Amino acid sequence: xxxxxxxxxxxxxxxxxCQNILSSYTLKSRLVDGLxxxxxxxxxxxxxxxxxxxxxxxxxxxxxxxxxxxxxFAQSFYLPSEPLIHAIALDDNVKSGYSHSAIxxxxxxxxxxxxxxxxxxxxxxxxxxGKSLEYRQKNPRNFKLLKPLKAPVILVDDIITxxxxxxxxxxxxxxxxxxxxxxxxLADARE
Numbered sequence: 001x002x003x004x005x006x007x008x009x010x011x012x013x014x015x016x017x018c019q020n021i022l023s024s025y026t027l028k029s030r031l032v033d034g035l036x037x038x039x040x041x042x043x044x045x046x047x048x049x050x051x052x053x054x055x056x057x058x059x060x061x062x063x064x065x066x067x068x069x070x071x072x073f074a075q076s077f078y079l080p081s082e083p084l085i086h087a088i089a090l091d092d093n094v095k096s097g098y099s100h101s102a103i104x105x106x107x108x109x110x111x112x113x114x115x116x117x118x119x120x121x122x123x124x125x126x127x128x129x130g131k132s133l134e135y136r137q138k139n140p141r142n143f144k145l146l147k148p149l150k151a152p153v154i155l156v157d158d159i160i161t162x163x164x165x166x167x168x169x170x171x172x173x174x175x176x177x178x179x180x181x182x183x184x185x186l187a188d189a190r191e
Contacts, residue, residue: 004049004061013060014049022046023068030188032163035170037183040069042191043159050158050187059098062158065186066107073184074110084151085181087115090169091122091141104186105156113154119147120169136164143172152179161189 003010005018014022025040043050049065052058079085087108089101105115122141131139155169160183170180 004052004057012064013057014064019064019068022065023072025069027073028188029182030160030163030190032160032183033167033170035166035180035183037160037163037166037185038073039160039185039188040073041187043187043189044191046187053100053158056097058100059103062100062103063107066104069186070104070107070184074108074113077110078112079181082112082152082181085113085154086119086149086151087113087154087156088119088169088173089115089117090120090155090157090165091143092117093121100158101156104158104184108154108156108184114151116147116149116153119145119149120172121146133162133164136162141165141168143169145172145176145178149173149176149178152181154181155183157183157185159187159189160185 001011003015003018005014008015027038027040029036029038049061052061087105089105092099092102102117109115121144123144124142126139153173155166160166166183173180
């Protein structure tokens with residue numbers, strides 16, 4: 001078997017060298033219409049790994065990436081003002097046998113953060129990969145909140161590109177009376 005990060009021979013999806021490199025991220029953030037969205041990697045650094053979400057091995061790759069980043073973030077995260085926080089994935093529909101965004105939300109679980117599965121669904125089947133900003137603006141995801149919220153929310157996705165999905169999800173949650181604390185993704189496509 002070969003490492004999906006560098007192609008070297010190894011017995012895991014990611015070799016020890018790639019795991020070491022990926023675990024030494026710098027947490028960054030960007031603002032999307034006033035919402036802070038945290039991310040761990042530049043898309044250019046992990047694009048080959050992120051595109052495995054369309055393959056069977058993708059669930060293992062996403063779990064490995066989350067162990068090296070999202071889970072470590074969750075271990076050190078605590079917000080004293082909030083006893084409970086929900087992690088909600090942007091459209092955690094099962095595709096390719098699993099939901100990559102649900103894997104990310106689950107990795108955030110700690111004593112304070114509780115994933116809320118199947119809470120936010122995109123009613124539109126539109127695909128944004130490789131599409132322009134104009135296309136994304138003309139074809140909204142049309143999110144619908146399917147579960148009542150009893151706590152503030154962290155919005156979760158794999159990649160942030162233009163920020164339109166994150167913005168639309170935030171609007172949906174807030175229109176239902178919820179509070180969005182921030183967003184978190186694995187990678188920023190602008191880098």
